[in-house]
Amino acid sequence: MRIKKDNLPTKGDLRKTLHRNLKFNATEQYKLLRTNISFTLPENIKCPIIGVTSSIRGEGKSTTAINLAYVYAESGKRVLLIDGDLRLPSVAKKMKIDGSTGLTNFLLDSNKIEIEKYRTEINEKWYVFPCGPIPPNPSELLASRKMEKLLEMLSEYFDCIIIDLPPVNIVSDAVAISKYLTGMILVVRQNYTEKEEYENCKRQLKLSNVNVLGLVMNGVNNGKSYYSNYKYKRYYKYYASQEYQQNNGDEQ
Ligand SMILES: Nc1ncnc2c1ncn2[C@@H]1O[C@H](COP(=O)(O)OP(=O)(O)OP(=O)(O)O)[C@@H](O)[C@H]1O
Ligand SMILES: [Mg+2]
Incomplete structure (x- = not known):
């Protein structure tokens, strides 16, 4: 079931879906997501990735990645959001920050990272690494030993690292980097994601032994979704469609 054309988000929706512009209920759902993630993580982990x-x-x-990073920072954690979509990066554009340097530069030379340069003005605990120049070999870069070393180094500095990745059914990048992650969150959008696509994605993640921490239901406009029949080991729901916010939300 594809999303209908008239349900497609408009440009204005982007502004409404990001951190400080969120309505109260949506912010609360991201906080709930943060809490639920903490329940699924091993207790002794210093910096979940x-x-x-x-x-x-x-x-x-x-x-989801941007808003989750935001609520982590708001809770006092030093958080790094990395744009790991090295094919169609969007974090810098969405956040209106300079995207000229970022992850791909650091993978070439990790000594060149001036971490403080990547602190956001939104919250002093929130840092963002844009993608940087688009590389010819995203999958190999994400799976590389350099990536592992970079994440190890960054884990010493941050309390949490969140990586925005491309979709599983289109490219192998998310699976490629998964061996360096504490876990993966899977986003499903109501009235948009086809059942077969979701099943295919789930199968691929399982085959690759990816530790799926949970499922985020995006754009749910009531308490029930057609995915509610799915049995999922650990999952949580995220209700944040504009309609849901308008019906239920107060302004922040
Ligand atoms: N809950 C929501 N309600 C309304 N609009 C939303 C919601 N979530 C996302 N959007 C909008 O949908 C569009 C796609 O969202 P986003 O870029 O986060 O998806 P994505 O999965 O990262 O896409 P891509 O695979 O291209 O990287 C954006 O315009 C965004 O503002
Ligand atoms: Mg994206």
């Missing part, structure tokens, strides 16, 4: 992916394009991965 969490990937955010989905089955296809446009399900809300980047929106």
